[in-house]
Every structure is written in C-alpha cells, then in structure tokens.
Amino acid sequence: MGRPQMSGEDNLLRLVEAEDGDENDYHLQDQVGFILRKAHQRHVSIFASHIGDLTPPQFAALAKLYDIGETSQNQLGTLIAMDAATVKGVIDRLKARGLVEVSKHEVDKRRLLVNLTSEGREAIERLIPLARAITEETLAPLTAKETATFLRLLAKLA
Amino acid sequence: MGRPQMSGEDNLLRLVEAEDGDENDYHLQDQVGFILRKAHQRHVSIFASHIGDLTPPQFAALAKLYDIGETSQNQLGTLIAMDAATVKGVIDRLKARGLVEVSKHEVDKRRLLVNLTSEGREAIERLIPLARAITEETLAPLTAKETATFLRLLAKLA
C-alpha cells in the first residue's frame, strides 16, 4: 500500500536500488527502536509475572537504596535513570507502602533524603533472588555466549 | 550498605561463593532489564530530537498503515505491539490531527477501520527518511558488524 501504483518499471528500478543498497522499503519491524520497545515490553511482562506487587522502577529504587544507602531523591533518580518528576512519583508510592522513608537534609535544606525502612530492606532481600530469575528468563532465548555478547552491545547503546 | 555488619568470616564466605559462581552482590546496572530500559529511553530521546511533533508509537501506527493500508484498530495494535487500550489513545490523537480517519466495518460491526488520510500519507513519506537517520544515530555506538549481531540477538529477545 505504500506504493499504490507500482508498475513493472518500478520493479526494475527497485532491483537497481537494491543493488545500490538504496532500499526504498521501510519495515517497521526491522527498526531498532521498535524491537527495543518490544524487548522492553517482554521484560516488563516477565517481571510482573514474578513480582506482581512492585514495578521495575520501584524495584530499581529499592535495589539502589539497598546498594548505596541513604541518598537524596535527585541523586537516586540519576542513579536509576529517572528524571525528577518520575522519581518523585516512585518514591511517593514506596513511601505510602512503608518501604522507604524520607527526611530533610540537615545542611542543604533543598534536599530530600530517602532511605529504606526495615520493611523495605526485608522486601528487597526477599526480592533479589526473584530478580535473578527474571533476568534469567528474559535472557533464556540466548545461549550463554550470545548473552555475553548481547549485554556488551546493549550496554554500548544505553 | 546491603551487608551492614560484614565480618572477616563473611569475606571468606564470599570468596568461596565467588569460586562457586554464587555471587551474592546484585548490581542493578548489570541487569538486562535495567539496561534495556535505558537503551529504550535513549532511543526515544534521539527520536524526539529528530521528530518533535510525533511520538514513536504514533509514528509506528502511521508507518504500519502506510505499509499495509486500511485495517481494524485491533489488528493494527497487534502489528505494532500495543494493547487495545493503548492503541485507542494513539489513534484518537492521530485522528484529532487529521493524519488518520476511521470508519465502521460494513460486515463486522464490531470493527473500527483505520486508514491514513492524504495528509497522513504525506506526513509518513516525509518522515521515513528521518526515521532512517534516527535508526542510524541510535546504532552509531556500534560497528556495522556489531549492529548486525545486536539486531539478531535483540530480535530473539523481543
């Protein structure tokens, strides 16, 4: 439908173009952005099937706090690749569930410090093994060697 | 911070575990889901810098309609990997901008047919070269060989 009135001459032209590598067709399903979006969707779906009561961004916030301890909301956002508006929503929801607590920075009054509660610490310790299973299932279509290659190249793109 | 009271004995245990491949640390930044999310974010950002007045999902809808012609909203959603609720919003916005038009299916009265307007056709023809540039810029950190490998493996995951 993209070439409504294709004639024999057009087909000839197309062959010439193909030889030149100047392919005129555009296939959405071959574009890196589209496949990236689908791969991400698949991962989120696998995540949800293992960890139903937390989203990947919420898990990321907990895991990072567990890793580095108390930080400012803004700094946390940088570490887990969320802008200020997004991280605020994530922290608000974790706070409402008692998994994190916030406090004011004593010196710099602009900053909002965020930390795990003991409940949040228990939660992330319980969830990390599930997260490993999620990673494993996400990468299951690849062999061990392919996985290593894929992660290396993906990291270069991210 | 994840291991608050680590002792010398714990360090010994850790070495043993490392030899077993049973690594206890969990590094968010190495997890495929997290990197996938970041790579996707980067692509969306590159897309926006080239095509400011359309989102990747909106572009996908136009590109697929250009490729296959009129279809039902549901079928379009399947082809561009969007659930029914999401595709409805995307089509509503494209319709409001005059890029697509909808009509009722004559035989199956449940279906809503979607098609490009002439304005939508002009838009997608104008945008496809930009989309090629977006793909190119997204993949710029990789060599040609790496790109081929990456796309092959990514497709296996998606």
Add this chain to the structure above:
DNA sequence: CTGATATCATTTGCATACGAATGAATTTGC
C-alpha cells in the same frame, strides 16, 4: 556582600502502557 546562576524538589500537562471490567457483535459447539 550581592546579584546572577545553578541546583533540588514540586507541580502540571500530555502520552504511553497495561489490567480489569463492560457492552456489543460474532463465532462455536452441540
């Protein structure tokens, strides 16, 4: 010291994304 800049957090508005529920229409199974 102070005006200009920069940083941190919040708010608003818009756009995916998806589960769940609903209603209308079609297809299936018996």
Add this chain to the structure above:
DNA sequence: GCAAATTCATTCGTATGCAAATGATATCAG
C-alpha cells in the same frame, strides 16, 4: 438454532516518563 465462548472496542484506574514552569535554597562572580 441457540446458548456459550470469543472477539472488538471502550472506559477506568494506576504507573511510568518527560517537558516546562515554579519556588526555595545554595553557590558563584565581581
């Protein structure tokens, strides 16, 4: 041929994700 199951579309609620604007605080430059 008809009840049950399925399909298509819509709506609602919740959760990212980001741009832009705003207010409070901190830092910098002269």
